[in-house]
Amino acid sequence: MSTSWRIRIMLTIHAKLVEAMLAQAHKDHPFEICGVIAGPEKSNLPLRLIPMRNAAQSETFFKFDPQEQLQVWREMEARGEEPIVIYHSHTHTPAYPSRTDVQYASQPQSHYVIVPTDPAYGEEIRSFRILDGMVTEERIRMINSYKAEWELSMEAMVA
Structure with a gap:
């Protein structure tokens, strides 16, 4: 099994990015929030949150x-980035992609993260891959440093 394949089956994300998504979701509640977390092309490393x-x-x-x-x-393209994470909140439903979410999912390489804001449905973010109408939930690993992840990603890109 290649390292790059292992990295792609889960979302590895910095805890500060998760905190920022949660803060945005709670600030704008009851409206759904949305945004992107960009990262270097083909890296699978979310680095720059764009509400x-x-x-x-x-x-x-x-x-x-x-x-x-x-x-x-356009800004991501100019910076050599791509949308690693596309996120939004669910304010009155579980953190699972709705039919509309699936219909509008147009970035097959992206992780689709849903941030719940209704305590009745839990408070844990969830991540999904959406490809050709198929929804696959993936694990999320929150970390406090990207150093090791970046090195693994660079090794996978060279291999």
């Missing part, structure tokens, strides 16, 4: 503002 505006301003749905999304994607 985005929920153009739908809804408690049950999120939609990136098209102009903002275009700007963010």
